[in-house]
Amino acid sequence: MSERIAPTRTPAFEARLKKRYAAERRFKLAGLGAILFSVAVLAFLLITMTINGIGGFQRAEMNVAIDFTEAGLSGDQTTLSQIGAVQVLEAQGLPATVEYFAEQQLGEAGGAEISTSAWRQVADEIIDDPSILQREETFSLPASPDLAAGLSGEGSDEMKALAAQLSAQGKLETKLDLGFLERADATDPQEVGIWGALKGSMLTMIVTLLLAFPIGVMAALYLEEYAPKNRWTDVIEVSINNLAAVPSIIFGLLGLAVFLWLFPNMRSAPLIGGMTLALMTMPVIVISGRNAIKAVPPSIRDGALAIGASKVQVVFHHVLPLALPGILTGTIIGMARALGETAPLLMIGMRAFVATPPDGFTSPATVLPVQIFLWSDEIDRGFVERTSAAIIVLLVFLLLMNGLAIYLRNRFEKKW
Amino acid sequence: MVTVVHPNLEKTDAKMSAREVSVYYGDKKAIDEVSIDIPTKYVTAFIGPSGCGKSTFLRTLNRMNDTIPSARVEGSITLDGEDVYRSKMDVVQLRARVGMVFQKPNPFPKSIYDNIAYGPKIHGLASGKTELDEVVEKSLRRAGLWNEVKDRLEDSGTALSGGQQQRLCIARAIAVDPEVILMDEPCSALDPIATAKIEELIDELNGSYAIVIVTHSMQQAARVSQRTAFFHLGKMVEYGRTSDIFTNPLEERTKDYITGRYG
Numbered sequence: 001m002s003e004r005i006a007p008t009r010t011p012a013f014e015a016r017l018k019k020r021y022a023a024e025r026r027f028k029l030a031g032l033g034a035i036l037f038s039v040a041v042l043a044f045l046l047i048t049m050t051i052n053g054i055g056g057f058q059r060a061e062m063n064v065a066i067d068f069t070e071a072g073l074s075g076d077q078t079t080l081s082q083i084g085a086v087q088v089l090e091a092q093g094l095p096a097t098v099e100y101f102a103e104q105q106l107g108e109a110g111g112a113e114i115s116t117s118a119w120r121q122v123a124d125e126i127i128d129d130p131s132i133l134q135r136e137e138t139f140s141l142p143a144s145p146d147l148a149a150g151l152s153g154e155g156s157d158e159m160k161a162l163a164a165q166l167s168a169q170g171k172l173e174t175k176l177d178l179g180f181l182e183r184a185d186a187t188d189p190q191e192v193g194i195w196g197a198l199k200g201s202m203l204t205m206i207v208t209l210l211l212a213f214p215i216g217v218m219a220a221l222y223l224e225e226y227a228p229k230n231r232w233t234d235v236i237e238v239s240i241n242n243l244a245a246v247p248s249i250i251f252g253l254l255g256l257a258v259f260l261w262l263f264p265n266m267r268s269a270p271l272i273g274g275m276t277l278a279l280m281t282m283p284v285i286v287i288s289g290r291n292a293i294k295a296v297p298p299s300i301r302d303g304a305l306a307i308g309a310s311k312v313q314v315v316f317h318h319v320l321p322l323a324l325p326g327i328l329t330g331t332i333i334g335m336a337r338a339l340g341e342t343a344p345l346l347m348i349g350m351r352a353f354v355a356t357p358p359d360g361f362t363s364p365a366t367v368l369p370v371q372i373f374l375w376s377d378e379i380d381r382g383f384v385e386r387t388s389a390a391i392i393v394l395l396v397f398l399l400l401m402n403g404l405a406i407y408l409r410n411r412f413e414k415k416w
Numbered sequence: 417m418v419t420v421v422h423p424n425l426e427k428t429d430a431k432m433s434a435r436e437v438s439v440y441y442g443d444k445k446a447i448d449e450v451s452i453d454i455p456t457k458y459v460t461a462f463i464g465p466s467g468c469g470k471s472t473f474l475r476t477l478n479r480m481n482d483t484i485p486s487a488r489v490e491g492s493i494t495l496d497g498e499d500v501y502r503s504k505m506d507v508v509q510l511r512a513r514v515g516m517v518f519q520k521p522n523p524f525p526k527s528i529y530d531n532i533a534y535g536p537k538i539h540g541l542a543s544g545k546t547e548l549d550e551v552v553e554k555s556l557r558r559a560g561l562w563n564e565v566k567d568r569l570e571d572s573g574t575a576l577s578g579g580q581q582q583r584l585c586i587a588r589a590i591a592v593d594p595e596v597i598l599m600d601e602p603c604s605a606l607d608p609i610a611t612a613k614i615e616e617l618i619d620e621l622n623g624s625y626a627i628v629i630v631t632h633s634m635q636q637a638a639r640v641s642q643r644t645a646f647f648h649l650g651k652m653v654e655y656g657r658t659s660d661i662f663t664n665p666l667e668e669r670t671k672d673y674i675t676g677r678y679g
Binding site for chain 2: 228229297299300301302303304305306307308309310313317318322
């Protein structure tokens, strides 16, 4: 009679064991590969954006000294603090003055390549400090897009030569342009800024959050805690899930058909944009909110009910605080999607050319992704770098928003 | 009459009375015409095999079954003569008067202090911080937990050991000063030492509150209760003084269960 060998000690078992370990190693390697690939793609994206975008925060500027004692412009604190001061200065011949001094100092060819709206920058500085009119002052004024292209080694040979000559004389140089963060859209890439779109995005996001968050959370709470489980709630659940998957441009059409029909004077307004994006964000918040509420252990509800808490007290004292981290996670995802959304906003007119930053929820505005889309469509070479710079601003905004939400989530996180 | 009541069970004041109570989950009858008086001054134990309906019956006493949509109750249950299931009955008030402790300790994920203070706060039983402090200390002392937690009242209730958590839950129930405390297998998730402490606590609370305990352990029923009801398949088979039930069961099924033939 042969001795019995335990089935776990046969060679066949050992071979199977080896295969199991090999499968585990393959799986680990595949996972690691996936992570490395994503990190590489992300790094490539960020590095290209940064390299291209840095140029967007700079522009070619020329130094022009203007002696206002010879220019014969007049104005004091009171006249210049009124609305229309820019027009007053224009009527007194400020553009011609700027042109004259530019030609004097930069030569005829160089003076002609001062940006056509450079005098507006001079006017702004005069309005800020009227005492400039009594003395000589040196301004750093933007060059024309053609000359800027020449300086970066592109454009016509003529401009390249002029740019080389002027920069050799120290009259033309590339300077950090923080004004990019303060100005709004313009036709001249040297004059554009992102503040208009950034402010538009902020206002739109505020409207979206104020609408989508409370409505989404209340809907989720009602559906989970109060609504009877029957065919109607099933239909509502399916509808909400479908709503989350509807292409965003459809929401834009809805905004166009409903909101702009209700408020016809608010085309391009952040209020309408925010309402449209709120429709899109709400289902995401409802779905994640319901999952978070479902994850709150029933024993907590029982415990509170058993000492005589009413249903509302159970919901607001126990369920909602415990579900909040999960709800916030869903809100981050929804808001991040809304921030990057372009298509529905095109439908409600937020692709208009808006040269002044919006001063409220109802004034015309555009938002960052739409601004990026518009600039990427421009022919002028100078817009390429500005577009990358706008993308950097969008990504930084997104990071700050998500960072805040993650901070809030971790603060509310509790263990049970 | 389906229930056999021991003949030498003397009449006592009934805190709660159930008369021909049946409970349905959808079409399924989980409790079949149970009638019982819960005495004011004693501990009553419900024993029986798993699925016999003892927990279901316990949850009808403070209407915790209301949270299950398909559950339906017939018959009458009274608390001090008032019908618990009448439409005017305020469920919030009922549950403040009839507290409950669950099988698995379920402290709120809040501080120990807030766990106890929550009930008095929502019912407005304490005015001001000092009074609330007193209620918290008194409840924790009664639950025999004060000496263990007095220096860490701000720690989370969920950081305590299982036995401490269950005593915290009992303290939480006591804090609203109920008249009846229902305990649904309060020791089934605890080790023997923690169980002994809870049993000791039940002994101490006996007399101050009408206590009903559901238990799987016949030894526990014998140790802590003065009245025992034996449930089987949704019916209450036998009811009497604990000593009578354990030494002199009248029904064959009761005898089989307590001698360990099944269950």
